[in-house]
Amino acid sequence: MPKVKTKGIVISDTNYSESSKILNVLTEDYGQVGLISKGCRNYKSPLRSASTKLTYGLFYFNKKDDGLSTLTEVDILDSFKNIKTDLKKIGLSSYLVDLTKQVINQSNDSQIFDILISSLFKIEKGFDAEIITNIAELKYLSFLGVSPILDRCSNCGSMKDIVTVNSDSGGYLCKNCYTNEYLTDEKTIKLLRMFQFVDISKIKELNILDKNKREINKFLEDYYTKYTGLYLKSKDFLNQIK
Numbered sequence: 001m002p003k004v005k006t007k008g009i010v011i012s013d014t015n016y017s018e019s020s021k022i023l024n025v026l027t028e029d030y031g032q033v034g035l036i037s038k039g040c041r042n043y044k045s046p047l048r049s050a051s052t053k054l055t056y057g058l059f060y061f062n063k064k065d066d067g068l069s070t071l072t073e074v075d076i077l078d079s080f081k082n083i084k085t086d087l088k089k090i091g092l093s094s095y096l097v098d099l100t101k102q103v104i105n106q107s108n109d110s111q112i113f114d115i116l117i118s119s120l121f122k123i124e125k126g127f128d129a130e131i132i133t134n135i136a137e138l139k140y141l142s143f144l145g146v147s148p149i150l151d152r153c154s155n156c157g158s159m160k161d162i163v164t165v166n167s168d169s170g171g172y173l174c175k176n177c178y179t180n181e182y183l184t185d186e187k188t189i190k191l192l193r194m195f196q197f198v199d200i201s202k203i204k205e206l207n208i209l210d211k212n213k214r215e216i217n218k219f220l221e222d223y224y225t226k227y228t229g230l231y232l233k234s235k236d237f238l239n240q241i242k
Contacts (some may be wrong), residue, residue: 001061002027002062002063003060003061003062004030004060004061004063005058005059005060005070006027006028006029006030006058006059007026007027007028007029007055007056007057007058007077008025008026008027008056008057008060009024009025009026009054009055009097009113009116010024010025010050010051010052010053010054010055010056010151011024011025011032011053011097011100011101012024012053012097012101013028013037013051013052013053016086016119016172019038019039019040019042020036020037020038020039020040020041020044021033021036021037021040021041021102022034022036022037022068023035023036023037023051023071024101025059025101026104026112026113026116027059027113028110028113030063031104031114032101032104033061033063033069034068034069034155035061035068035069035070035071036060036068036069036071037051037052038070038071038181039070040071040078045130046073047071047073047074048089048114049076049079050074050076051071051074052079053094053097054079054083054084054093054097054120055074055076055079055089056076056077056078056080056117056120057074057075057076057077057078057112058074058075058077058155058185059071059073059074060072060073066082068235069115075116077232078120078121078124080093080123081122081124082124082125083123083124084125085118087144087241088093088129088241089123089216090128091122091234091237091241092123092129092130092133092137092238093097093120093129094234094237094238095133095134095234095235095237095238096116096119097116097214097234098233098234099136099137099140099230099232100112100115100116102232103143103144106144106145107144109141109143110138110141110231112143113141114201115136115139115200116136117154118199118201119132119133119135119136119154121201122192122201122203123197124198127206127220128206128208128213129175130204130217131206131208131213131216132200132206134216134217134220135195135198135200136200137203137224138192138195138196138220139200141194141223141224141227141228144227144228146166146228148167148170148171148192148223149170149172150165150171150172150193150228151172151193151195152169152172152190153172153173153174153176153177154166154169154171154172154173155169155173155177156174156176156177157173158177160173160174160175160176160232161175162174162189163175163178163183163184164178164181164182165184165188165189165192165219166181166182166184166185166219166225167219167223167225168180168181168227169225172189172225174217175202184219185212185215186210186224187209187212187240188211188213188215188216188219189210189241191208191216192207192216192219196206206226
């Protein structure tokens with residue numbers, strides 16, 4: 001078995017035997033891999049602190065093509081301590097990680113890893129966790145094959161006079177196709193378009209009004225319900241926190 005090294009983040013951990021864990025790690029080079037972290041639950045184990053959800057680091061393991069690979073060492077790069085001391089950030093980050101797990105089941109694109117890590121870094125640094133999560137949600141829709149139409153009217157294709165965004169219509173609606181849908185704020189329309197293409201790692205500031213935040217979140221919630229069929233328990237927990 002070749003020994004490999006790659007950046008990765010623990011997206012789930014499950015107790016195994018009396019002292020070990022099975023880790024699902026999303027890696028930069030190999031996609032999602034299953035690792036057995038032997039003896040990590042022992043108090044003095046060097047793998048103990050690294051074998052928990054949301055640990056980001058350099059993972060060294062003996063790679064197997066089939067079955068579980070064996071973790072040998074981890075150089076922790078970030079354990080996201082600020083996230084783990086804030087209940088709302090914990091809820092949003094857990095939801096984001098769980099959503100990522102669902103997305104990578106349908107696509108192994110390496111950009112998914114970058115989106116998740118960049119999002120967690122921004123949340124850790126104090127950026128608006130809800131908006132960062134919404135941006136990631138919007139980007140993930142392309143990997144699920146159901147991106148909303150946010151560059152023209154989803155009904156007639158016109159690029160002019162966009163007046164709202166609607167999940168039932170699949171995206172933007174112009175004034176000629178609008179009937180009685182909820183009229184979205186003009187700023188929300190522009191933000192959704194920007195979020196679809198922004199590089200999360202390069203965001204410098206986020207100053208978004210509560211009204212626009214509510215509209216963005218409502219649109220994405222409705223859109224995910226209508227087009228993805230995904231159900232995540234962490235979303236229920238997140239809603240309870242809210």
